[in-house]
Amino acid sequence: MTSQLSVDDPPAPPLPGVPPPGLPRAARRTWRRALRRDWQLYSLAILPLLFFLIFRYLPMLGNVIAFRRFQPGGNIFGEYWVGLRYFKMFLNDPTFWNVFTNTLTLGALTLLFCFPLPIVLALLLNEVRAGRLKRFVQSVSYLPHFLSIVIVAAMVMQLLSMDGTINQLVRAGDGEAIPFLQRPEWFRTIYVSSEVWQTVGWGTILYLAALTTIDDDLYEAARIDGANRWRQTWHVTLPGIRPTMVTLLILNIGTFMAVGFEKILLLYNPLTYPTADVISTYLFRVGFTSSNFSYAAAIGLFEAVIGLILVLSANLIARRTVGTSLW
């Protein structure tokens, strides 16, 4: 599979095997040669490419229904153009701005807790001398990551029910039992803590791996310079895991807008909508309860574009400031 042809390749067209007709003849010839030689390899890519085309790129195009009138059961790309009608609709929709604010708040809180806590836990684990203890803590803390969101939500409900452990503690402290899941003021706390519970352990893996790659000589040098443990952590350990931190931060920002849609869908109810309803859950209801697919698609497109802008700018900023980026 070695190819000397790649030296003077033209910019690759989006699809292999389909050389755009406009290419110069030499380029077309190299494509023909690549195809003749590697056709078996390309053939392995056909089914996966079909998957991406049908189930990833076609839905992207399907977003045109955000600009078109859509009838369930009709054309999947809608019936006729309506321009920005649905976008104007949600920009004038007070509910939309409420769920927009909720999305930002929950996203920010999740980032605030779920991003740094794994770093802290990894640093603490890194200080543990007893290998067996360390392995045990790691194994236990990874466990929640493997549970279905449905199970996590069910456990949350059990713990927070009127007869659950939390309310027993409340009663023991001479308080009145609180129906936590019916109280909007509690939803953010519940959501973020269950998120931390489920993700913090698993999140340490990459940091622990990065920590082992830090050169011991650096600690030695720092110690000779008179740095205590704390200063060693600050000046050697943290810079050592910075690339990992930046990468994970960018990835976290990429999912910022999509805040735990499935978990919120399982945990919220009309009583907690004021704080719990986010863009994705709102569009879910608009789409499936009110059957307004075009309106929901417009909201979804808005959300996806913001998500993309966020991850692109985070990547750009990271590359400019700390020199680490995803691509």
Place this chain on the structure above:
Amino acid sequence: MVSIEAAEPATAPTPEPRRRRRGIQQTRGYRVFQVVNAIILTAVVVVTLYPFVNIVARSMSHEAYIIAGQVNLVPRGFTLDTYQLVLSDSMFWTNYRNTVFYTVTATLISIVMTTCYAYVLSKKDLKGRSALVGIAVFTMFFTGGLIPNYVLVTSLGLKNSVWAIALPNAINVFNLLVMKAFFESLPNDLEEAAAVDGLNTYGILWRIVLPLSKAIVATMVLFYAVAFWNSWFAAFLYLDRQELWPVTIYLRNLIAGATGAENIGAISEANEVQAEATLKAVTIVLTTLPILLVYPFVQRYFVRGIMLGAVKG
């Protein structure tokens, strides 16, 4: 490849100089820190495990004690009647069978697709390779969204079939990149020798590459299987009939007290003493059990897979 052992400097063969260094450093402040650290980590373990213990305790308790708010760590009024009730519900078993069937089918499809594409992408000299990578990676950051996906799956006529669950999620790009990184790390010599011997690409992949890749394939099977086993939303969206649901939907409807609860209601009526709270706890335990049982054995493969993906980024 980075294995989990590599993540533990304290047990690696190199810790001698480090331990000596730290020995010198055993200041009083650091000893205090060690104690505090041990307390914090113990708290992490307790907080992580408590919900599991609590749910098991509730599942084996008498409903009356639960309602009175007296069940925490140990069962009160020990009884296994509710387990009997749930296990004798034929819909529970039907849904469990569905979960197994969906997981096996979807994982199989995913593995074949991911392996094929990852192998293609691992060929550095392949013309158009960067475009093929780009097609996949772009979908990590931009997706069509819920509504267009739903419209598509529905109009393809996939509703109420296993395909609605398996096909739209056939390739996970993260897994794809992990596998690609692994294939890239394999030595090229063997494949070249096989090619000289007249083996074609399919033969090389099947007879040379895959036998060398058993570990990564196993890891990928686990990644996909756990994801499909745990998934509920696709089923919730695309499967309308109770007898098609996976067990996650069975549990979801139970906790949401929603639509499909008719048969649950029948159970509660059949045995009025054992009602909702225990019923929920038992169902949670029974759906969590398979994961808990295999977890100790498969955990390290997951860690290995994650690290492999991270090395490549």
